[in-house]
Amino acid sequence: MSVITATPDVLPVEDLGLLQETAVPYVLIVWNDPVNLMSYVSYVFRSHFGFSAAKADTLMMEVHQQGRSVVSTGSREKIEADVTAMHTYGLWATLQRADAS
Incomplete structure (x- = not known):
């Protein structure tokens, strides 16, 4: 009789940082500017x-x-796309990790 032992899938230590990086959401920050009307900013958000x-x-x-x-909050890729969209509309926008102060 042979015994089969299964080993769990284990991430190498160097991949743990990447896993933690992708688990943290990012936020889209829209900044005030002296150019766009408030009604336009609201229109863009809608x-x-x-x-x-x-x-x-x-x-x-x-x-x-x-x-x-x-x-907006989401994955880095989603927020990068939102930043690009805001720039296309002419708004000032950046992204940062949600856990950043």
Whole structure:
């Protein structure tokens, strides 16, 4: 009688950092600028993200009054695409890790 032992799939130590990196979400930050009208910023949020008028206006007011607003959260790839979209609309936007201070 032979005994078969299964070994669990184990990630090498060097791959653990990559796994942790991809598990942390990123945020899209839209910054206030002296160029775009508040109504346009709200329009962009409704058009691109599908937000309701109330949510888009709330986020737009954060941008206007606080200088910035976290508008979207997700994987790095998704947020990079959102940053590119915001730039296409003419808005100032950046991304950062959600756990960054």
